[in-house]
Amino acid sequence: MSAAEDRRPEYLRPGAYIDGYRILSLLGHGSYGAVYRVERDGEQYALKLGLHREASADPEQTDRRMMKELGCLIHLSHPNILRVHAWGRWPYLRDGYCYLVVDYVDGWTLAEWLETQRPSFVQVLGLFAKLASALAYVHGRGFLHRDLSPGNILVRGADGEPFLADFNAGDYVLAEDVTDGPLPPGTHRYRDPRAVEFWSDNRMRPDARYDFQPADDQFSLAACLYDAVTDSTPTVPARQRDSPRQDLNSPMWGPPPAREVNERVPEALSALLDRLLAREPRLRPATADAMRRELEDLATQPGAVWAVPVFPPGTPSTSPGDGAVRPRGARPWKHWRVTAGAVLLAIVGVLVFVARREPVGQPDRSVAAPEARPVPEATVPGQDAGHLPSPAPPSGVALPSRPVAPTQKEAPAVKPAPAQPVPQKPDRSRPALSAEVLARCATVGVFTAALLGCPGAQVMPEREEVCPKSTRLAMEETLTASRWQGRGTVDIQQPDEDAKWGGTGRLGVFRDGEVVGRVEGPDYIGTLVYGRLKTVEKDGRLFLVGRYTRAKFPDGTEIPVCLHLGNYPLNPVAEGSKRGALLYNRVSVFEAVSIWP
Template identity: 30%
Template sequence: MKPTLEDVVQPGMVVSGYRVEKRLGAGGFGKVFLAWRDGSPCALKFIHLEGVGEWGWRELFIMLRHQFPNVVKLLSHFKWPEDKPEYLVLVMEYVPGVTLYQWARDNNPCARELVEKLLPLARALKEVHAKQVLHRDLKGDNVLVRKTDGVPVLVDFGAGSMPGAPRVTGALAPANLRYRSPEAVAFFLREDRKRGEIYDYAVTDELYALGVILYVLATDVYPFDGPDDELMGEILEGNPKPPHARNSRVPQALSELCLRLLAREPRARVQTAEALCKALEELLEVAKADPRWEVSLCYGWTVDGRTTEDAPELVGKDPQAWLRRWIRQKPKRGRPPAPPAPVAEPPAPPEPPTASTVPTLPTRVRRAAPVLVAVTVVGLVVGVGFFLGQLRTTPPASTPPLAPGQPVLTLPLPKEFFLGDPTPWGTQVHEVAPPWKPPEADTGATPPRADTPAPVTTVTLSSGTTRMKKKAPGSQAEKEKKGNGSTGANVLLAVAAAANMACPGAQVRKEPAPQACPAGAVETMTRQLGLRLGERHSAAMPGAPKYASPERVPVRDGPVSLELAGAWAAGVDAMGRGGRVVLPDGTRLSGQLCIGEKRVYGRITQAVTPTGDTFTVCMELYDQIGDRGLEIEPDGGVIKVFPRVDVKTVERFE
């Protein structure tokens, strides 16, 4: 098996004069390591040239020409290894610290501190925009708060743009859907959009994204959230709940500035970063005379402190509605206080045993008899209960029929959009539903076994429509939102258990054992299709954005279906010429995923073309760097992987 980058780049080794200390993490399209040279630290960002090199060259093009205040600095760059380069390595300034959202969770800032953090960021954007540079992926996770001085630093210009920068395909730059402006969503949904037309990203788009960051910092929730179709509809409608209405500790003036940044019409929005700097400076002057600006925005960790400001009561409430509301409440912020250390008392010296204190054998048997009887009774009860549970049949869940007038999905899911960010309120205290599922379509913090899942909400976009339709009143989906008492009670019990018990560690899994290919698979690939063993082609994981994006997608053990990216031709020469198409674009590749300790492995056994032709195949999943399997990126208990993969023809599963 080809070694991974982590196998090659080991702590202590020297890469072009830089001594590697440890891995820091994975960036948008590369892996980052902490390294040292001449006694100074730096961050080495390895970008695979063949797989995602175009994004690295784009970032290098921007960073070489400019240096901005409060923006991570480019120190150098080189190709590595020197004899046969596989990676573009960007040598960046090392910024020790945490993301902006993590800083808020750790410190529970007041409104004044929040403005003091945003002002340097706005000043940095002012300088960036003055050079006609746009970041285009502004979010809380791309802002680091430096540990040494608390200054925010903007990082990752892989999706940035400026005049003359290398062109990367895609109608929209990769970004999280929650940070998209209404005009960007409207462009994507426009029915008369021409093929190859590119959205003209502007400063007002960037300031809208900054407004989303401000909203999250002030309330600990996004202004708009939910499933993709409903989320786009809410963004287009553009009527977020005011921050001070969601959290009464947010000063009214700060709330109004946030709403100006999130205005639906670009003309009503704050127009420039310079104007935003001026507005933030004025708020700091107001804060000096108002003590309310010094109050922490969220509850801290105290013995009697409540998690939310308006904790709902269960009496007389719909349990499932209560659960959906509870999930969206902000958690406590700040670090929990350390438990008081118990006062250690010196142990009493043991007394020497005597004949009267040492129990005899009959005495020990007599004392153990009640315990043995209790264990036997409990074992019998558990065994009988298990046997009866096996006899009870569970009716299969059926998909409820559509009610008359219920909307039907006619627009394909916008794969350019993704929800890859860690949910800002997803702390270790509360286990919440994954952000790509609506609360009513999943049990959130409940165990995997559920009663009856609710149907997924669907929408219809008619010609000229810019607002998403909601669930039809009286529809089956609307009825199931109300739920029943037993289901809601079970969900709430599970939530309470998850909130009050420590979560166990993740189960350690091993790589799948070697296995023979399906009968006839190798002959089908090599003789019937004409593919060579070891040949590779790109594919998209389920839920992958339509255009190139670094955001990971969630996966789980079990069956999987991928889509071939582009036509797979057999007999192509080394220059990519000739050949005949044997698996057309859009071919579905089906198989199984197995989640290992550090990587996700996939075995593909069937290929179905768009016309219905079916072939038995034997392929394995590889990342675009060339390593078998996909690197795991955990996200709040959810296992995620890179959305673009390679499938490789093999004669035996490793």
């Protein structure tokens, strides 16, 4: 490592020093900064260091944002806002990396606290009342936070005290304008509906600027509270969820009442959230301090409903309170009634299918119970709407599934099912259902039924899937949808130089499963895209389908995407392809879609 490299933030290790602060550990890093836990004079702090990425079009923009954050923090002194203790440049005073030293909070982000501690409604209300108090103080001093989200709120482990953090997008009167587009940096899910509408109307005007108001911050805090009482797994990324969460900031209509998503939410709190998230700011509490008073009033309400946990400890990710999209007014028991009906129909289909397989006059042979063997645990990752469905298990094999642990973030890749022989058409003279088969299949579990030869439920045809609105907005905020089109490498494990020059590329061998590609378009050259490939058979021919649902830019920024591989809904493969080994160009087209083909 060169002398120049060991002074770059990316290469700093525990034990290194930054202007007298000894690094203890790396707490996290993003596109333009890294945060370290440091120690000096026996005290621990958090040191935020700005990074000048080579991929950044304007490295000085990072410094300007940090100076703006410093301008906010040095004027704010509140028990629930991180204090700034020092600032400077390192290792050179004139042109080094800018850094800030703030309080170190030994605890969790708000999302982590909610998921790991499973607080009661009283605890949640008390915490948000303190956050509303801090926000009222910020607004009273003439400042705006502009990026309130569960990731920018910290909770101390020792006493549960909350803190507003990360004023990187903060603003105040006479502050330098460092915004690059119509909206300031922020988390889309927690934006005010008026901001979303402004973006929709002005996204093609880079000179347009949204007039951010204190009401926007209040809406963001209210949206965090809504998620706190309706989402049992707030740390799970969108791309790992079974279904997208309900929009909170649609300009047209609000989210469903919190009590409809989580029946444990008291009526009074659900009604307050309806007002806090109203589309019109005039229908909400006028100030953050008014919001604080209403939260404190609810926190002192008598009754056992306020003392119970928002979600019981050990709540699985498939809980009705997971924040998944549900029609307005639909109760969780209705959801389960529909599911039960589908399961019943599947069982009937299984029994009829089995009966048709029973040969005429063949005596019923009893099947000895197999020797008990440990069954490998199967972990099914949550999927965004853009993910391809997992391959079906081989005939005659079924493994019981188990809920994914809330802390689990990744799952091992699932191997594609081996090709199965095409079954012969059943003899039409075979009888309908026999009592023996009915008794045998209807009284056993899924795993035992598979061992007995009872086939699994028939797979329904895929329905049209829509790219989540939040994903489309994320792509539009980064690049217009039309510019999310270009050539690239299908799999970085099979590169081809022709990708850089617009050539057709050589043939590669592709299999079902996870894949990482690289887009070579002029606006995002070198961007990695993550997705899945799948083999589809139609009319005796094999086709390749690819869906990429996450993009990682060279500067480290990641956003969800909906990119379809190829020029056709089903990409023809080269002659000589076989299931599990499709021959397809290593270089292909990536195209943004709003509806998956």
